[in-house]
Amino acid sequence: MGGEAEQGPSREVMFDLLGNSRRRRVLRHLLDEREITLTNLSARIAAWENDTTVADLSSRQRKQVYSSLYQTHIPRLSEHDIVAYDSEDRRVRLTGDPERLHRFLDVEEAPCSGFSHQWSRYFFWTAVVGSAAIAGNWLGTTPATHLGTESLYGLLTVVFMMLSVSFVMAVEGPKILRLVD
Incomplete structure (x- = not known):
């Protein structure tokens, strides 16, 4: 059959x-x-x-x-x-059946693998842009020269914190929500 x-x-x-x-x-x-x-x-x-x-x-x-x-x-x-x-x-x-077991075991790991590269790029480009803005401020070549270095550091810190919270919610959010239920 x-x-x-x-x-x-x-x-x-x-x-x-x-x-x-x-x-x-x-x-x-x-x-x-x-x-x-x-x-x-x-x-x-x-x-x-x-x-x-x-x-x-x-x-x-x-x-x-x-x-x-x-x-x-x-x-x-x-x-x-x-x-x-x-x-x-x-x-x-x-x-x-090894193939069937692989499929079941891979279900658990699949969501995490898609996030690692995507999120690492977000963190990388945030660091690059933030560092360029701070370096430009020191050299007086950026449009944000009216902001102090401390303000730029503070802004970059807030952006990294928001990005980190977004990362945790994207990767661990479903687990956290299951714990709440």
């Missing part, structure tokens, strides 16, 4: 499963390395969560993530045939 049938969990189930950052991290890692021991996987995730290296992790940090993966996250992913866990070898293996 038509190739339209979805393989694997429904979209709703996938979004529910991916609602947890630790499960997203497991899947991202398994997309890069299709099979890994649970010990190594939990150490790498613990290092990422604690912003440190695997070598600098404490035993407690390792155990917390290991327990969480073993008791909760790996079984949830396994019951939906996204990963398989071999309890003898203590190995986790990706069994879900």
Whole structure:
């Protein structure tokens, strides 16, 4: 019959499963390395969560993530045939469709990637124009010579503050609004 049938969990189930950052991290890692021991996987995730290296992790940090993966996250992913866990070898293996997982995981990152270049240009050109205006004022060559340097610095500061607030609202606004609801 038509190739339209979805393989694997429904979209709703996938979004529910991916609602947890630790499960997203497991899947991202398994997309890069299709099979890994649970010990190594939990150490790498613990290092990422604690912003440190695997070598600098404490035993407690390792155990917390290991327990969480073993008791909760790996079984949830396994019951939906996204990963398989071999309890003898203590190995986790990706069994879900990698392309489908990439599409779901990329949904989360897509909005941010479009803003970084656009917003960096706004900040860059604001700095260039502001610096040129201040330099022109010092040299007495700009139309705004009746403004003092302090006034230009103040104006530039206000422009940067407004640009920063706009940036935060554009990038983080949907998250902030969800928290308010």
